[in-house]
Amino acid sequence: MGTAERVDAVLRSGTAPGLHAVVVMRGGEVVVEHYGEGVDQRITEEPRHVVFDRDTPHDVRSITKSVVALLYGVALSDGLVPSPEAGLVQQFPEYPDLVADPGRAHLTVEHALTMTLGLDWNEDVPYTSDANSELAMELAPDRYRFVLERPVIEEAGTRWRYCGGASALLGGLIERGAGEPLPEYAAKVLFEPLGITGAEWTKGTDGVAMAAAGLRLRPLDLAALGRLVLGDGLGIVPVRWVREMTRPRVVIDGPFRYGYQWYVNTGDRPWVEAIGNGGQRLLVVPDEELVVAVTAGEYNEQQVSATAVLDAVLDR
Structure with missing residues (x-):
């Protein structure tokens, strides 16, 4: 059974009830692209029912942290x-x-x-x-x-x-270094070079973009960021920084490590991952040229939907 068939089996079984979208890329090609519907919640707003499609932005919550790490590498290379x-x-x-x-x-x-x-x-x-x-x-x-x-x-x-x-x-x-707000700098040095034009960034009550959890992206945009990591920065983020960022540095538990704002698995099947509350996941498996982007609505709950989908993609 192939990747698409395994994901379809999960969707039909009902074991991913909170899933909003999943995009799977292998070797740079999209092999799975699915959008659903359900209750969603922008981080500063009340929940509402949303029907998702490829153009619908989604809170990525703490995946924002991993994107900030990418931006830091660009800013560092520019001496900012x-x-x-x-x-x-x-x-x-x-x-x-x-x-x-x-x-x-x-x-x-x-x-x-x-x-x-x-x-x-x-x-x-x-x-x-x-x-x-x-x-x-x-x-x-x-x-x-x-x-x-x-x-x-x-x-x-x-x-x-x-x-x-x-x-x-x-x-x-x-x-401070760039002399401009984080969303504007991100658009200029990261999103636009990747062809991402619809990124949104929720701000706090002080008007400052929430660097910990405020980013909103389409699942296809998330997958594009995964391709960037897989491709050693694609000439947008310095190769050396991507490798330093995804190098295991701190033990979390077992083979689970932390790099620079990215999670790293050092087990038999190495991968790096960005994770956000509610079931937001961006998984990169370099040895398999695999990128998986998942969005879901299980905020402050166990992330059963994302887990079920990732298990199906990884066939584990």
Whole structure:
């Protein structure tokens, strides 16, 4: 049974009830493209029923973080942002008290890229609660200060802790270096060169694009980003950066690792992946020239639909 037949079997079985779309590419060719319908929710809006097609943008939630990592690599090659080894807090001189804090002096940009800041940060509670650190950041009057002033609970670089605040800081560094908002810079250096014209970026109440979870793309656009990673940047993102970004750096669990804002599997079937709340997935399997883009509506729930589809594609 081929890939398309396996995916079709999942759709007919009802084991992916929250699926909104799936695009599968092998060797640069689209072999599966499916769109459904269901309840969806833009991150700042109320849920509504949507009938999806190839032109419908979808929240990709935390896949946004992985896109920000791609943008950081472009900005770095253009000399607009500090290197991963550079001090982090020092990039925000408007907070002299934090810059002068010896307990934060060892923080680097790489600690943000790998989510190993060692700060008190909790995203284990639902994203509807202000006990969730990312939501609290979005409600704060100054998102960057909110992140940087979190209590230090362990030395940076010692343990991976999921942190949307790290991605917000990276987005802020890109905006400062580029001298323009993140959506405009992304359109110019990444989306337009890839032929992506309909990207949307939800902003926080402060008018700043949400670098942790605000991006909206068509599933075909997600797949195009996967092709870029598969193709070592396609001349848009530096080859060296793509390889550094997807190199396993921090242990999460078993063969599951984290690179620069991308997940990496180091098992018998190596892959890299971007993951977003609700079942948003972008999977790249280099050895098989495989890219899978999935969107779904299971926000703050178990991502059964995305899992079922990916299991079918990977035949596992």
